[in-house]
Amino acid sequence: MLFRAWIRWMLLHGLQRFYLLWLARRGDPLGQIAVGSDRLLGSSQYIEEIRQRGRIPAMSGVRVTTDYELCRLILRDRRFSVVTPNHRALPKPIRWVMTKTDLGLPNLAEPPAMLVTDPPEHTQYRRLVGQAFSPKAIVKLEERIVEVTDDLLERLQSKPRPDLIVDFSAQLPVAIIAEILGLPAEMHSTLLKWGDTGAPLLERGLAWSTFRHAIEDLVEVKRYFDHHLDGLAAEPGDDVLSLLVKGGELTRREQVANAALLLDAGFLTTVNMLGNGIALLTRHPDQLELLAAQPELWPRAVEEILRYDGPVRMTGRVASCDVDIADQRVKSGCLVLLSLAGANYDNAVFPDPERFDVTRANAADHLSFGSGVHGCLGAALARLEGAIALRALFERYPDLRLDGPPIPHPLRNLHAYRSMPAKLHAD
Template sequence: MIRAWTRWLLTHGLPRTYLRFSAHRGDPLGQIATGEDRLLGSSPYIEQIRRRGRIPRMSGVHVTADYELCRLILRDRRFGVVSPDHRALPKPIRWMLTKTDLGLPNLGEPPSMLVTDPPDHTRFRRVVGQAFGPKAITMLEERIGEVADELVERLKSNPRPNLISDFAAQLPVTVIAEILGLPADMHSTLLKWGDSGAPLLERGLPWATYRHAVEDLVEVRQYFDRYLDGLTAEPRDDVLSMLVTSEDLTRREQMANAALLLDAGFLTTVNMLGNGIVLLTNHPNQLELFAADPGLWSNAVEEILRYDGPVRMTGRVANCDVDIADQHIASGSLVLLSLAGANHDPAVFPDPEQFDVTRDNAAEHLGFGSGIHGCLGARLARSEGAIGLRALFERYPDLSLNGPPIPHPLRNLHAYRSMPATLGAR
């Protein structure tokens, strides 16, 4: 555990102290990072960032809530991803990070493709890309519909269901487990691992949270080690078999990306469904529009992702000196991109605080990121959102929430932990 503690100190403990200090001094970025800001893209903190310029420097890093700049930087190969040992860190800290590598399938550390730059990133993404492409997902839609209908029907037996644990979490975990080929009796364990692993995408975690995540990652590694060995001996027709049969990937790379696909496959989708349920129950006038035009569900999912997408922020590191919007960004500098801010940028989305499922350009949101790291599962998530929310609201048009849902303590993912509801008359 000493190695884990040292690693925690370097990747979370020290940033935590610094960000708390910044927050205390009134720095909006520190306040967002330490969770004092619980609001959406419209929050006063994001407005403060916007007021300071298009890409101001705050708490020692550049930050932008400007749509064009976020999109530009996400697509600009002069910027790379932020891995824990990114170039902005002093050399001794990077050395210590190499020495404390825990060898666990942590989705926020290389070789997870999310935090790996080309050429390795290209190699990883090529192996699984097709399995999440339009053709593959269209073929899955019937199955997504069956799973959604079953879950919606099962809610009836519970007079006071929790729409997160009984519905929003179940749909994506069932679908991604089937895509990966993992057995149905693993669902509750996968959800537990997802719950403890999600915070690893944040910075500044308390030691207890980090230690719990690491303990669960040891279980994940043991499970996948055995499971991938079995698949190597007898590959099947699923995505994990694609990973293990690829001669291009080492076992560690296979495992890290298997764990990433699993977690990314449900963590954010749960929250898109949850956030969508809150928005739609709070906007009954919007719900009425679907009766006349059920085709609107797809656009509604885009508007949910724009208005209250689960992933609020991402970051990039400049690989060289870059001049952008009259700012000089020195090589090695960190740039934080507020996706929530970009999605509420009035220059792109007129009247951005209006939740409007008919919005023409809702699909231009950056809720799935953009560029080479743009969400691999975007197509799948969109289908799960449209099919799942439609099934729920068509079956229970009088659905209502029993008071405000309980927010998740995660800072970068905007999410609800619990959502007790009443299903209504039908």
């Protein structure tokens, strides 16, 4: 399997990695963004350089847009498909090799994970589990989210220098999604490990070592969920994963792939959102003062955090036919990169976008959760967890401050922090 994995890495990441490094050396903004030369805030010089080239300029063999309306339109337009490893727009020899090197693992960036499937398959997967993540269903979890948050904050008290990522931001969402999926509490540390190694698969241009470690963990993920779903098939419960096996609508591969996706997507975004939010709020004490005086603003503050420093910076779509958009012809098979970070800083939609403002009236219009049929299934859960957890943290520890600069995660497209040491009380 290792040789097939290497061939797959070379086609998916290796060649692209070399190309992106070459672009970066030439000063190309896409290359600079891809190799991590910038922290990818919407105000970055590279995103602004792309914006200056037009609404959807052709760059380095692809189309790119930082325009809010175009990003939203393309995300909602059925003439654009999700990007898959063997998309029909690729040359036939490459598609043949991709088929032959299919590892059969639950990779959240490959079909049949619903993140990278189009209707009608996507519709079927989402229908099976969607009701469990509806706003009405999520509201019922509020009491449990408060309980877990309070317990985590109490535990922080005993740590002289707590890490607000490791000890708090990661622990809350993994506890909640594990309960939703019916997974035992003793699995939390393993689930976090799988999420940490699996998240890079959403990037492009990965190093071989990173890809290999992710694949090795996916073997464990597949083994675990195969066994777990066997048990649910024999005796289904009232958890979300039971919905995947009831009725026998899905193949076992579809079940495992989407079980793994629900796990990773259920906490990765929220971990990153909480970490980014803590960093932002500690850098803007005036906004914390506003929130202390008007706690009803916390849900809006979460939206502004998502707009200002969203956890996903860019996504892509492939035109399934020739499309005329913004006075440009996008040819069938053309890859279109959508800068969500750039869209969230579009001055036409968000005036004075570089200002972090928890009172911003239209902050919830951000595209950090996507839009259209692929809009984030767990958006309501992430929003609720964010509002409860951040408010509780800063109300419980009003003198909280970071103990040195937070350590950023090495990922480029997923913007997050790996570590955030803090002091809870004033000296």
